[in-house]
Amino acid sequence: xxxxxxxxxxxxxxxxxxxxxxxxxxxxxxxxxxxxxxxxxxxxxxxxxxxxxxxxxxxxxxxxxxxxxxxxxxxxxxxxxxxxxxxxxxxxxxxxxxxxxxxxxxxxxxxxxxxxxxxxxxxxxxxxxxxxxxxxxxxxxxxxxxxxxxxxxxxxxxxxxxxxxxxxxxxxxxxxxxxxxxxxxxxxxxxxxxxxxxxxxxxxxxxxxxxxxxxxxxxxxxxxxxxxxxxxxxxxxxxxxxxxxxxxxxxxxxxxxxxxxxxxxxxxxxxxxxxxxxxxxxxxxxxxxxxxxxxxxxxxxxxxxxxxxxxxxxxxxxxxxxxxxxxxxxxxxxxxxxxxxxxxxxxxxxxxxxxxxxxxxxxxxxxxxxxxxxxxxxxxxxxxxxxxxxxxxxxxxxxxxxxxxxxx
Amino acid sequence: xxxxxxxxxxxxxxxxxxxxxxxxxxxxxxxxxxxxxxxxxxxxxxxxxxxxxxxxxxxxxxxxxxxxxxxxxxxxxxxxxxxxxxxxxxxxxxxxxxxxxxxxxxxxxxxxxxxxxxxxxxxxxxxxxxxxxxxxxxxxxxxxxxxxxxxxxxxxxxxxxxxxxxxxxxxxxxxxxxxxxxxxxxxxxxxxxxxxxxxxxxxxxxxxxxxxxxxxxxxxxxxxxxxxxxxxxxxxxxxxxxxxxxxxxxxxxxxxxxxxxxxxxxxxxxxxxxxxxxxxxxxxxxxxxxxxxxxxxxxxxxxxxxxxxxxxxxxxxxxxxxxxxxxxxxxxxxxxxxxxxxxxxxxxxxxxxxxxxxxxxxxxxxxxxxxxxxxxxxxxxxxxxxxxxxxxxxxxxxxxxxxxxxxx
Numbered sequence: 127x128x129x130x131x132x133x134x135x136x137x138x139x140x141x142x143x144x145x146x147x148x149x150x151x152x153x154x155x156x157x158x159x160x161x162x163x164x165x166x167x168x169x170x171x172x173x174x175x176x177x178x179x180x181x182x183x184x185x186x187x188x189x190x191x192x193x194x195x196x197x198x199x200x201x202x203x204x205x206x207x208x209x210x211x212x213x214x215x216x217x218x219x220x221x222x223x224x225x226x227x228x229x230x231x232x233x234x235x236x237x238x239x240x241x242x243x244x245x246x247x248x249x250x251x252x253x254x255x256x257x258x259x260x261x262x263x264x265x266x267x268x269x270x271x272x273x274x275x276x277x278x279x280x281x282x283x284x285x286x287x288x289x290x291x292x293x294x295x296x297x298x299x300x301x302x303x304x305x306x307x308x309x310x311x312x313x314x315x316x317x318x319x320x321x322x323x324x325x326x327x328x329x330x331x332x333x334x335x336x337x338x339x340x341x342x343x344x345x346x347x348x349x350x351x352x353x354x355x356x357x358x359x360x361x362x363x364x365x366x367x368x369x370x371x372x373x374x375x376x377x378x379x380x381x382x383x384x385x386x387x388x389x390x391x392x393x394x395x396x397x398x399x400x401x402x403x404x405x406x407x408x409x410x411x412x413x414x415x416x417x418x419x420x421x422x423x424x425x426x427x428x429x430x431x432x433x434x435x436x437x438x439x440x441x442x443x444x445x446x447x448x449x450x451x452x453x454x455x456x457x458x459x460x461x462x463x464x465x466x467x468x469x470x471x472x473x474x475x476x477x478x479x480x481x482x483x484x485x486x487x488x489x490x491x492x493x494x495x496x497x498x499x500x501x502x503x504x505x506x507x508x509x510x511x512x513x514x515x516x517x518x519x520x521x522x523x524x525x526x527x528x529x530x531x532x533x534x
Numbered sequence: 535x536x537x538x539x540x541x542x543x544x545x546x547x548x549x550x551x552x553x554x555x556x557x558x559x560x561x562x563x564x565x566x567x568x569x570x571x572x573x574x575x576x577x578x579x580x581x582x583x584x585x586x587x588x589x590x591x592x593x594x595x596x597x598x599x600x601x602x603x604x605x606x607x608x609x610x611x612x613x614x615x616x617x618x619x620x621x622x623x624x625x626x627x628x629x630x631x632x633x634x635x636x637x638x639x640x641x642x643x644x645x646x647x648x649x650x651x652x653x654x655x656x657x658x659x660x661x662x663x664x665x666x667x668x669x670x671x672x673x674x675x676x677x678x679x680x681x682x683x684x685x686x687x688x689x690x691x692x693x694x695x696x697x698x699x700x701x702x703x704x705x706x707x708x709x710x711x712x713x714x715x716x717x718x719x720x721x722x723x724x725x726x727x728x729x730x731x732x733x734x735x736x737x738x739x740x741x742x743x744x745x746x747x748x749x750x751x752x753x754x755x756x757x758x759x760x761x762x763x764x765x766x767x768x769x770x771x772x773x774x775x776x777x778x779x780x781x782x783x784x785x786x787x788x789x790x791x792x793x794x795x796x797x798x799x800x801x802x803x804x805x806x807x808x809x810x811x812x813x814x815x816x817x818x819x820x821x822x823x824x825x826x827x828x829x830x831x832x833x834x835x836x837x838x839x840x841x842x843x844x845x846x847x848x849x850x851x852x853x854x855x856x857x858x859x860x861x862x863x864x865x866x867x868x869x870x871x872x873x874x875x876x877x878x879x880x881x882x883x884x885x886x887x888x889x890x891x892x893x894x895x896x897x898x899x900x901x902x903x904x905x906x907x908x909x910x911x912x913x914x915x916x917x918x919x920x921x922x923x924x925x926x927x928x929x930x931x932x933x934x935x936x937x938x939x940x941x942x
Contacts, residue, residue: 171789214892317760334759338803349740350815351884352725353908355785364791366777373771377763384758385770386797395746395794395813395851405803407758443803476759500761 129229130514133221136171137213140164140205150155151210151505154258156248157185157278157286164205168245171224175231177243183296184263185287186205191227193240195211199225199528200309200488200497201521202244204260205478208252212314212507218495218514219312220245226521237305237529249480251324252435253277253286261483266300273297301338308455309484310524312493312507318500326468326513327520330492331483333417333475334382334409335448341368341427344437347392347400362390364436371407375419381410382476383419405443411474413448449482452489459493463524466516493517493524536639538922541629545621546578547680548572548613553587559618559913563685564656564667565593567692572613576653579632584637585651590669591704593695599635603650605839607936608717608896609634609929611654612888614669616660621910625929626903627720627921628653629770634929643822645937647715651838657888661685669891674708681705717861717892718932720925722917724906727881734876734921735928737867738900741883741890742790743856749776749835752845755800755808758799769810772844780814781833783827790884791820791827813851820854859891860897866939867901870931874924901925 127135131478139145140154144163147153154160163186172189179189187205190198196392203219210470223243230237244264251257254275262268272285273294284294320328345359376383384407390399407422410416424440431438459471481490495517498508535543547553548562552571553559562568573595576805579589580597586591587597598606602632611627631651638645652672662683669692670676681692683703694824719791728736753767784791792815798807802888814831818824832848879904889898906916 135723149631197938315760316757318756318765319760319762322765327648336759347907349724349727349885349910350794351744351790351817351886352723352726352910353729353790353884354688355781355790357726357730359910360781360792362796363777366774366793367773369774370778373763373768382759382761382763384768384804386758386807388798388806390794390796393795395815396792397794398792399794407803409759438828474615476761477757478759485824500756500765502757 128511128515129164129518133218133225133514133518134379134509134511136221137394139219140217141213149160150208152205152213153209153211154205155253156206157218157253157290159184161206162290165245168205168220172243173226174434175228177227181251181292182263182301183291183292185277186259186260187245188242189224189227191230191241193237195238196305196306197239198305199241199525200240200244200306201241201310202246202480203313204246204249204352206246206248206250206252206505210504210505212504214314214497214507215316215502216249216313218314218509222312222517222521224512225518226525229308229516229522231330235285239529241525246480254283258480260396261480262427263297264303264485267483267486268297268300271297276423294307300433306488308452309481309488309490310455310493311479311481311490312495312521313478315503316477316493316497316498316500316503318474320494320496321498321500323471326496326516327399327463329456329463329470329472330451330475330494330496331472332411332451332477333449334411334412336444336446337408337420337442338444338451339406339408340441340443341404342439343402345400345434346398348398351369353398358398359435360398361397361436362431364434365402367430368404370390371430372423375426375514376424377417379410379415381408381415383408383423403509409476411448449490450492455491458527459491459520459524462520464511465523466519468516474487475533485497493520535924536919537633537926538548538919541633541922541926542863542896542917544629545625548625549621560611560646561619562616562619563617563661564614565691565698568789568867569593569655569661570613570698572814573653576613576628576684579616580651583632583636585635585884589700590671590709591700592668592676593698593700594668594672595653596650597632597635599638599649601645602644604713605647605715606713607647607649607760607933608714608892609649610654610717611719611721612654612657613652614656614658614660616658618913618937620910622722622905622915622917623724624657625724626917630720630922630925630929633926634933637930642778643671644935647937649933653810654888662691666888666891669888671705672709672711672743673891675891675894676705676708679705711895714896716860716887717889717896717898718901719889720899720903720929721887722905722910722915723902724885724905724908724910728902728904729906729908731879733879734903734904734924737864737871737878737880738859738883738902739864739880740819740859741857741887742819743821744852745816745824745828745850746852747814747816747828748849748851749812749814750847751839751881753808753842754806756806758806759804762841766806767843768806769844772779772838772842773810773812776812776835779838780831783830783834784816785909787818787823787825787827789816789827791816817884819856857893857898859899863897863899866935867899870928871933873931874927876924900926
């Protein structure tokens with residue numbers, strides 16, 4: 127088996143019970159028996175590759191492969207899943223990290239730094255209303271105590287932690303890590319860009335800054351038959367202009383903007399909409415690009431509403447800072463990719479990842495692997511073994527290049 | 535009191551119990567005690583104006599003022615209301631007709647034709663799922679027997695008719711009227727055109743042809759963060775273009791087009807809409823103008839969907855033929871309006887009226903009276919006495935001009 131085939135086979139094994147809570151679908155949520163089964167099997171593979179294994183207070187499984195020097199490279203991703211998930215979101219990154227160490231162990235090779243493989247237990251937030259609990263704990267950014275949160279069955283996170291053999295007070299004290307110099311996260315792209323570029327892997331430049339807005343437009347509900355076009359204040363027609371405005375702004379700026387939800391009131395076919403509510407999601411590699419797009423949208427929306435005699439209220443629902451990937455690490459990844467005879471290609475991540483939290487602890491890097499049609503959070507999620515092989519070779523070349531850099 | 539003040543005062547009297555089913559709002563539905571109370575009072579006013587009063591099998595109160603010849607002019611509107619209604623929708627037309635006969639009776643004047651004042655008991659369809667029952671009965675277009683329909687309390691129309699002293703089998707045989715030469719319906723505009731034109735009354739050219747479409751657009755639901763703009767198939771963005779296309783087509787054609795309801799699925803802020811469903815309402819004075827607009831919309835929609843890679847399904851939900859008002863009657867109304875020193879102005883009705891049904895029996899004419907801000911089906915519905923005075927004078931002048939025409 128190639129390294130890619132091995133990584134895929136391990137993810138596929140983890141599709142089914144005991145690694146899934148359900149027999150007919152993959153669901154592996156934080157601190158469930160499926161999560162525990164996965165960690166037990168993972169721990170066995172880690173130990174077989176000469177790694178020291180431990181479980182931290184947040185349920186993150188950590189396998190350490192010692193180096194000749196004091197510093198540590200972290201490689202990881204999450205091992206939990208959404209409900210009815212695909213097999214590769216998160217898990218593939220863990221398996222790829224494991225594969226790197228297995229190859230080093232096979233060669234009996236020690237690097238100037240240790241490598242720790244991390245399998246975070248909660249990235250998706252699919253059990254409790256908290257996500258990235260594992261990476262937020264390690265990076266010291268788990269500010270609110272999540273242990274009193276309950277799942278849909280009324281089980282608290284505290285109870286679930288105890289059931290996992292963990293003590294909830296452990297979450298109160300973040301680990302103090304000064305040895306870590308980089309966190310590398312391999313992850314399926316969950317988007318269609320690499321497929322469109324016909325590339326197996328891509329270098330992530332950063333994780334998008336995000337702004338979510340809630341917009342309410344107020345016009346005048348009126349009879350659809352008796353109100354001439356020029357006397358209307360149609361809130362939905364104004365919203366339609368806003369949807370296209372956002373699309374145009376995002377396309378021109380090379381970022382993404384989405385109206386995913388909309389409703390018109392009173393919502394009857396023969397009544398002109400007097401009110402229209404819609405949601406705006408704007409993401410850009412930098413806060414500056416995002417904020418410029420938001421300003422352009424707000425200005426354009428104000429113009430639309432003024433021209434149409436429509437009232438508007440736009441509120442900011444969420445604003446997330448961007449996470450920039452380390453420039454030097456991106457350069458090394460590009461060299462490692464070029465060394466495999468592949469074109470090195472950079473792209474931003476629109477989706478959130480554990481790397482966002484880890485950026486509070488150390489520089490971060492991400493390698494994206496092409497997935498079919500960009501489909502994720504879906505059983506149809508698919509990766510090609512040849513692509514995963516490229517990723518495995520890129521990662522090995524990357525850690526070897528890291529080992530050769532002067533500063534380590 | 536002026537004729538306008540009298541008509542308004544009568545409508546305002548009918549706002550309250552026993553003429554309304556509710557104490558705090560005007561609700562006067564078909565065959566209720568509020569309806570009965572209104573007819574009893576109306577009948578008294580009719581008799582005082584030397585009219586012979588009868589109730590037909592569909593609960594329409596008919597007051598007949600004899601003429602010197604065999605032919606009959608019908609003047610009418612509906613006396614029923616929606617829930618929480620305004621006082622003038624329908625009722626004002628009945629009161630204006632009554633006022634014309636009262637003035638003739640006061641003068642002791644007989645015309646070459648009889649005048650019958652009709653107060654239809656069901657135009658709104660606010661009690662049973664049938665509307666225009668009164669006018670459909672008289673015009674012989676009540677094709678499906680409505681007597682087994684039930685109201686929200688489970689009372690059948692048959693039971694309600696019996697409670698009103700009517701025999702449900704009476705609805706089976708349409709009256710045979712060969713004496714009727716014209717139906718005139720005065721009605722509040724229920725739209726903002728006359729207010730915008732600064733005119734008290736307007737001549738209706740016809741009641742709009744209507745088409746209602748249901749459109750389903752199918753794109754590809756995807757992650758709002760990871761899918762670049764140029765790789766999206768956003769069903770809502772396509773729908774936004776369609777909303778603006780419809781608005782543009784209607785405005786250019788001088789007709790009305792409305793998207794009143796819309797939904798995007800899955801309807802989450804961070805997911806690109808994979809499906810969008812919306813309703814189209816198109817109305818035009820002629821079927822030709824409506825059909826041309828529908829063709830332009832379908833062609834434009836197909837272009838939008840082809841360009842965006844979106845699937846579409848557009849189905850016709852309803853198609854109503856237009857009703858044209860009699861040309862000679864429009865000319866006489868214009869003369870009658872000019873004789874009051876007013877500018878005669880013609881407009882199409884986008885809303886349906888009893889005149890639509892009556893057109894199957896005889897030529898029809900409609901006179902619109904300005905209502906404030908076009909508001910109707912709302913307690914805020916308002917007319918100015920001065921406007922209703924103009925309408926009363928126009929109607930009197932109109933029937934006198936009719937009496938002077940050779941063909942009668």
